[in-house]
Amino acid sequence: MTWDDFVLAFFSWQIVSEAWPILWDGLQRTILMSIMVVPLGFLGGTILALLSTVHNPWVRWPAAVWTDVFRALPPLVLLIFLYAGVPFTGLEISAWGAVAIGFFLNTGSYYGEILRAGIESVPRGQQEAARSTGLTRWQTMRWIVLPQAFRNVLPDLISNTLEVVKLTSIASVVALPELLFQARQAQSVTYNATPIVAAAVIYFILLWPMVRVLSRLENKALAGRR
Numbered sequence: 398m399t400w401d402d403f404v405l406a407f408f409s410w411q412i413v414s415e416a417w418p419i420l421w422d423g424l425q426r427t428i429l430m431s432i433m434v435v436p437l438g439f440l441g442g443t444i445l446a447l448l449s450t451v452h453n454p455w456v457r458w459p460a461a462v463w464t465d466v467f468r469a470l471p472p473l474v475l476l477i478f479l480y481a482g483v484p485f486t487g488l489e490i491s492a493w494g495a496v497a498i499g500f501f502l503n504t505g506s507y508y509g510e511i512l513r514a515g516i517e518s519v520p521r522g523q524q525e526a527a528r529s530t531g532l533t534r535w536q537t538m539r540w541i542v543l544p545q546a547f548r549n550v551l552p553d554l555i556s557n558t559l560e561v562v563k564l565t566s567i568a569s570v571v572a573l574p575e576l577l578f579q580a581r582q583a584q585s586v587t588y589n590a591t592p593i594v595a596a597a598v599i600y601f602i603l604l605w606p607m608v609r610v611l612s613r614l615e616n617k618a619l620a621g622r623r
Contacts, residue, residue: 405589412591416583420592423579424599430565430575433493434500435558441505446512446546447538460509467506473567475499480571492571504561511553515546552614559607563600576600 413420448460467475480495490498519542527537547554569578576596583592 407590407594409589409591412583412587412589413595416580416587416592416595419579419583420576420595420599423574423576423596426568426573427562427565427576428603430496430568430573431562433497434504434565435561437497437501438504438508438561439554441501442508442510442512445505445509446516449509449513450516450538464506464509467502468510470503472499472503472564473570475503476567476571492568492573495571496565496568496573500561500564504557504564507557508554511550511557512546514553515550516542518549519545552611555607555611555614559604559611562604 445460445464448456449464451457451460476495476499479490479499480492483490516538523541523545524537527541528534532540565575566577568575574582576599580592580596584590
């Protein structure tokens with residue numbers, strides 16, 4: 398293969414211009430999914446993290462089991478089950494609904510473990526001091542513990558968010574044509590790898606700012622430990 402053949406096979410601007418309408422369509426769905434599933438996962442994780450702090454074992458242990466189950470269950474299997482399996486019970490779930498529920502359950506369990514570690518990193522003395530001033534347990538958690546917990550695990554939260562955005566590429570299994578699916582469709586029509594390369598570049602442009610923020614936070618954390 399000559400250099401010109403290589404460029405034509407992977408970096409053809411003509412192919413990019415022809416495929417751009419469906420790539421743009423897929424990109425919009427990827428962005429919408431990310432806007433939907435990241436807050437849902439964070440909400441689920443916050444709930445699980447708070448439940449893990451409850452002293453009652455009838456609350457704490459079911460939350461721990463819930464977290465373990467959905468961390469162990471592959472998200473792809475979960476999406477297929479919700480979209481193609483649950484309808485056999487008579488309950489129809491749309492593609493967007495399956496993605497919302499699946500990511501809430503799966504990514505929520507990961508966010509939950511991160512936030513639980515953040516809560517545990519806050520010294521108990523601060524909680525006891527807050528309670529001694531008359532704050533309730535939940536007021537202490539809201540105003541004293543959670544802000545510090547979020548700050549302590551911010552790099553991990555950003556890292557997990559990056560993985561969640563990349564994980565949206567599996568949504569095509571429930572008939573949601575996101576960016577990667579549309580790129581593969583364009584590749585099958587043009588018999589050219591350029592649409593896949595274009596999708597990779599788009600993902601890079603979307604996620605690179607978060608990667609840089611994560612690197613800065615990690616370097617700052619390392620500097621603070623010296």
